[in-house]
Amino acid sequence: MTSTGAGNAAASVDLPAGFACHAGNVGMKDESDDVMVLAADRVSAAAGVFTKSLFAASSVRLSQINVADGQAQAVVVVSKNANVATGEQGERDTANLAQRVAELVGCAPDQVLVGSTGVIGVPYPEGAVDKYFDRLAEEPSQALNSRDATAAATAIMTTDTHPKTASATVPSGGGEATVVGIAKGSGMIEPDMATMISVITTDAEIAPDRLDVVLRRVCDVTFNALSVDTDTSTNDMVVMLANGAAGAVDEAELESALGAVSLDLTRQLAFDGEGAETLIVVTANGARDDAQAKRVAKAIVNSPLVKTAVHGRDPNWGRVAMAIGKCSDETDIDPDRVRIRFGDQEVYPTLATPEALAELEAYLASDEVLISVDLGIQTSDVGGSFTVYGCDLTDQYVRINADYTT
Template identity: 60%
Template sequence: MQLPAGFRAHTANVGIKDDTTDFAVIAAERPCSAAAVFTRSRFSGPSVTLSRGHAGDGRLQAVVVVSKNANVATGPDGDADALELVEGVAHALGCEPTDVLVASTGVIGRRYPMDRIRQHLASMPAPRSTDADAVAEAIMTTDTHPKTARATLATSTGGEASVVGIAKGVGMIEPDMATMLAFVLTDAEVDAAVLDRTFRAVVERTFNALSVDTDTSTSDTAAVLASGLAGPVDDADLEVALHEVCLDLTRQLAADGEGAETLVVVTVDEARDHAQAKRVAKAIVNSPLVKTAVHGADPNWGRIAMAVGKCSDDADIDQRAVTIRIGGRELYPKPASEADLDALVEHLEGDEVTIHVSLGVAPGGDGASATVYGCDLTDGYVRINADYTT
């Protein structure tokens, strides 16, 4: 997949991990309109704190990513390392350090191997590649494959603009204003304030609707840069294209959750408001009992009822008004026959399982809804994380 006009990339191995690329730079020809959201973890790393300030003025020209090393909980030395990395990339590209966003992902508590990074920056060639997939591969940690997505939209001058997304992250994912690492690039011409407002709305419905294991990362970063080379676009059309790309990436990330074999999509409707719908949907998709039932192709809808019921602060949820469905088949309150349950096994054995709960708090067309994305829980998840640093 090709990067949009105005962007080039450089990937390399700087020695953090011997057998794969672990360093990536995305650079624009000129400063771009930009927006970004970050984790709210109280243990966020220097990459997050530094980049939050750099993205605050709505302008970025480059992104640098170090993978397989988070540089989190490394104290003042880690702060200095992140700043030196940004300054080195800026010097190599000929741009301002404050126009460089830095992101890191990997093991917590280890500093960057700065001697190797310095050596690479001293001879780093100008970014020339337009291969988005190479960038996606370079930023992976435990992902099993690179993740990219693309959409197009018309410009006001009759041309075409593209939106390309690159993401990684299949574990430590329960987003809080962002999730994993995601970089969305477009050649559309967009005002920075519009881009920020639109991107935040899209993130809320996509990346923030994703959960693999309920654990919020210390390094979550999602950013969008617009080079403007394709020309101006309609704001509504841009939101549609951004949503298409980010939703595609969200589904890819959920399906590739650590050890995952099944994508789980949960929709809750007839809720009091969107917040309630999303809260209940997250309770379902995050339940270890629901996730293991999906993994075992066990149509145990009682576990879904349990997950709804544990939202005990939502006093307006009445079990007598709730409807539970798996694969579009109603299982409660209409009694599920043995034939119904047997028919569900085929759906549960597929690559994607859908769960639909109507709360009945605001029935009909007056209620709010939310859809969230997750995965099953397998012994593979336990194995990956039991041996993560060893």
């Protein structure tokens, strides 16, 4: 397997064979693209993982229904409007959007997955969707004539500072299959799903039931290991389509490629957290099991005091100890057996010298800060382990969200 991340936001990434996309302005944003349609050239295996929010958007509920049979042919995402808490009108608008995309693509409405992201409680502008798709209907072949995944990723951004794409390849019966993912998300990010939408495509062949298993397994250690601010969105989803154009692949190889793409996107999402300046990666090991390791790691990455310490380059490792200590239900954690490290530097139980604290302060100025915790319950090579991804907390985060609708 080979993979290519999209750290360079300007890089162009093509969709896999048999996929095409369209990006344009439907009227949610003033000028920039705010709608993305992505379609396969055939009905494809499909799977999805969705938010568990009690206020889940009508787009989420419709997509859950449409993907339940493991098939889909198109995905549409509207940005800058979540279409949540908009009553019966919102339900009709979601269904109408699926219908108009189906007409454009030439598939059934129940083969369209719908995403929407942005402000809650605001209906779509009256008539905007129909007016836009009426224009596209005049030249449907021109509407879906691009394979530019970067343009598709740009159209779904809200407070993101750049489009997020990633790709990987895997050997197939037809030579080589490709996995390409796009994602958006910057704030209101915490599982379940994390605030984000991701659309992943592949020309590999895989049965729908196996695609569902593989996607969920990968999401557990990537997108659902992501947190910016502990807030779960109403619209989160990760959906994947596999059209089989490149032929059969080894499932383990495909899962590895999907994992590489998903991890790349996860890291991009964390690093682009609203106002963020530092990517924080926290690994807990030596735990009783992976679930315990995840709880401890999430307690650390979600701590506002840890986040602000990293942002301020304050070598106050005691905040990590505090965050571990909050996990009071984990009664088998013994502070005397815990080890805490920042990068390669052990900070507990080793007593920090002034020189060591100066080194730690310099390390905290890095673009990426790794915090690792060995709980000492099991040996680190056999005990539970989990890695989570987040970012620092800055005054810009407060400003962005204080002014979000104004």
